[in-house]
Amino acid sequence: MCGIVGLFTKTPKHRPELGRLTALMLHEMRDRGPDSAGFAIYDEGVAGQTRVTVLAEYTTPDWDVIGKDLAITLGAEVEVRPIRDHAVFVTNGDGRAARQWLIDEVAELDVLSYGRQIELFKSVGDPDLVAVNYDLAGRSGTHAIAHTRMATESAVTTNGSHPFATGADTCLVHNGSLSNHNQLRERLMAAGESFQTENDTEVAAGYLSWRLREGDDIELALKNALVDLDGFYTFAIGIENGFAILRDPIACKPAVVAETDDWVAMSSEYRAIAQLPGVNDAQVWEPDPGRIYTWSLDDLTAGEAASATSATTGPVGGTR
Amino acid sequence: MSKTKAAKPPPLPGPVSHTFDLSETTLREMNHALHQAESGTFAVVNPRGAHAVAAGIFTDIDVVVNGSVGYYCAGMHQHGRVRVEGNASTGLAENIMSGEVRISGNATMSAGATGCGGLVVVEGNAGARCGISMKGVDIVVGGNVGHMSAFMAQAGNLVVLGDADHDLGDSIYEAELFVRGTVASLGSDCVEKPIEAEHRDVLERLLTAAGLGGRPEQFRRFGSARTLYNFAVDDIDAEVAGTSRNRSKNTKTKKKASAKQRGQSATKKRTTKKQSSQESSSKKSTTEKRSTKQPKNTKKGAKQ
Incomplete structure (x- = not known):
């Protein structure tokens, strides 16, 4: 349905x-x-900045290590904002390349979205709980x-x-x-x-x-x-x-x-x-x-x- | 298309016996109370798109809903009258048996679906499949109806003051369809038919009851060509090939045609069908008495 x-x-x-x-x-x-x-x-975003939202459904990865590796790969700055099993990587580098690297090189991650304006969160379970867990109402x-x-x-x-x-x-x-x-x-x-x-x-x-x-x-x-x-x-x-x-x-x-x-x-x-x-x-x-x-x-x-x-x-x- | 109409809502049918505020009362409590009532006028406020508002009414009461409702409003309705000042979602007055259901705005899909009697008035537009499988209900739509309206209609009248979208009356058994505006296309086995005095009387009655204007002479009438009533054995291949839309009894003489010939006859069928619809129009006076025989279900069942 x-x-x-x-x-x-x-x-x-x-x-x-x-x-x-x-x-x-x-x-x-x-x-x-x-x-x-x-x-x-979607928000108005920051010029020159891309956000990549990722999901680690089955593991708890070391987000900082992944962020540092991503920064080296992109040759750009990367900031990581974890939220439960999701994390948002913020970079001034190439977003599409970041997405592809995360898909190819970090097997435990699924890339949910990338772009200047978008952040994306999803999960199994009661929709109200999903909204609370990822602070939908506060956004x-x-x-x-x-x-x-x-x-x-x-x-x-x-x-x-x-x-x-x-x-x-x-x-x-x-x-x-x-x-x-x-x-x-x-x-x-x-x-x-x-x-x-x-x-x-x-x-x-x-x-x-x-x-x-x-x-x-x-x-x-x-x-x-x-x-x-x-x-x-x-x-x-x-x-x-x-x-x-x-x-x-x-x-x-x-x-x-x-x-x-x-x-x-x-x-x-x-x-x-x-x-x-x-x-x-x-x-x-x-x-x-x-x-x-x-x-x-x-x-x-x-x-x-x-x-x-x-x-x-x-x-x-x-x-x- | 605005949901709020400029026209002032009509006066209430009588003093309000009770007002249900759906922001305070549960839907179940309200419907239960309506089922207990034997007379009176009831108001409903704050429906906020709730489903099944005033469903299952079976006594001679009046219900006036102020606001838009969700699915299956006034479903299975009998005897009483329900009026909605707003819009309605899927399945308005589904399976209505008698009485009247009226909506001031638009209805989405399948308004009046499978209705067996009574009157459904949509003052705005109705969406796709309005009057699908109608079995005796009268439906009057002030605006347009969506595609495949009166799909597999069996009895009753659908009156459209605006336009009808594609495939009007597809696979229709019986029922009378009246359209004042344009018809984007007719569905399989639906044809235009002349309007006789008896149809004008029906239109007059329904237009008066709906109170949305319109005169009988402005309408065109559509109905069943009745070529799908019986299974034509020659069409068995066409059925397999998925070209069932063009089947016709007129191909009966082409038994035992080779596959190639059958391919050719499929083209011929289209012409013969056109001819047959013209014939059926001209022969109307003898054959047009509203048929009460039950259509055989063989092919229609297979289509569902």
């Missing part, structure tokens, strides 16, 4: 409490996915996506939990299942993407990273995804300065979006959105099947339309 939520702030008003609001939304989605949960939270930021998992086709492991991220500041959560992920994974590996699990959603994340690296913008990448991904999906996608939603053309998996002047929220069910401040004045609609919705802070700061810059027109199209 799974539950997904996404919250994107259009103005600074709710940024200090972004984590708290996301935790409220995640709590409402517990019933849809009680076995594991995860969240990715601030510009946008966040989160997931509660009810595993149906693979084991309940942290590795199989969402969100998945393979490219810089790109991650997604997924409700559904992809049927052509094995074939697509091979194609993507041939194109230089690396994967750490057998999970279908990781392939979707890898696909987007690949398209973005190939020069697509997020809208074009998702347009291509509509052609190349086969299966059922409702995606909430976080990117640098932006947020996107995509549903497959059959749209079996639920989604609802609400938008105010201050925020855009998306969830599997309205009750998650009902927790947000100002929801009574929000525009609420069901995203159309096969239609790409994106919001970008860049557009907002550039003074473009204050509402959604949907790939086609505004979101006020209808429940179709």
Whole structure:
């Protein structure tokens, strides 16, 4: 089943409490996915600095030693911030190289995300506990996506939990299942993407990273995804300065979006959105099947339309 | 599409006997109390997207919900009236038997699914598969309906004042579909049919009951071409090849065709189906009496 939520702030008003609001939304989605949960939270970041979030699911590594080795490899400064079984490496070096080195050289680690803005945490267990363990409520930021998992086709492991991220500041959560992920994974590996699990959603994340690296913008990448991904999906996608939603053309998996002047929220069910401040004045609609919705802070700061810059027109199209 | 409509909400049907505040009362307590009531008007506030709000009502009571509800609102509804000032999620009034369920905003997927009677009014838009497997319910949608609405519909009326998205009435058995706006495409075995006096009467009645405007002459009518009622043995290969959408009884004469010929006949089928739908329209006056016979289930079962 799974539950997904996404919250994107259009103005600074709710940024200090972004984590708290996301935790409220995640709590409402517990019933849809009680076995594991995860969240990715984006802030404005620091210019020239990359953060790499890693997970040591089965061991307790010596984070300082790994940090020092990474610094030598990158020829750059590395700071380590451990949090339970996760750690965030902060570096002024090459983030993609850091990710690859950590995957290749430190067998006990899984790299969950890297980028200038993103940090990503996930774990098995009660979603509320996951939120508490990684201090979701205490975090601030510009946008966040989160997931509660009810595993149906693979084991309940942290590795199989969402969100998945393979490219810089790109991650997604997924409700559904992809049927052509094995074939697509091979194609993507041939194109230089690396994967750490057998999970279908990781392939979707890898696909987007690949398209973005190939020069697509997020809208074009998702347009291509509509052609190349086969299966059922409702995606909430976080990117640098932006947020996107995509549903497959059959749209079996639920989604609802609400938008105010201050925020855009998306969830599997309205009750998650009902927790947000100002929801009574929000525009609420069901995203159309096969239609790409994106919001970008860049557009907002550039003074473009204050509402959604949907790939086609505004979101006020209808429940179709 | 705004969930808040400019129009003032209609007056309450009577003095409010009790107000349930779902931020204080549990859903189970409220639904239990509603099931005990035999008359009166009940208000519900702070639903905050809760599922199964006012589900299983079976007496002649009025329930007015102020705010948006989650899944299966007013499911299995009988006799009474439920009005929601807000939006509804999946499965609004699922399996409604009688009475009325009305929503001022939009409904997402599968509104009025499997309903056997009563009236469902969605004043805004309804999402995908509105009226899926409807079995006698009347549904009036003020705005648009999503794709595959009235999928496998069996009886009842779906009235759409706006547009219908792709595959309207796919694999429809019976039921009458009326659309005022455009239809993106019709589903398998769904065809346009002429509107006769009896259909205008039905429309008049439903449009009046819904109170959302519209005149019967503005609507087009769609229904079943009834070519899927019986299994056509010649289609067995087409079935395997996954081209079941174009099957037609008209291919009965092409028994024992070679594989190659069958491939050709598949192309012919499309033309014959078009012709047959025109024929069925013109022959309408003799064949159009609303059929009460139960469709045989052979092929439809296989489709599910």
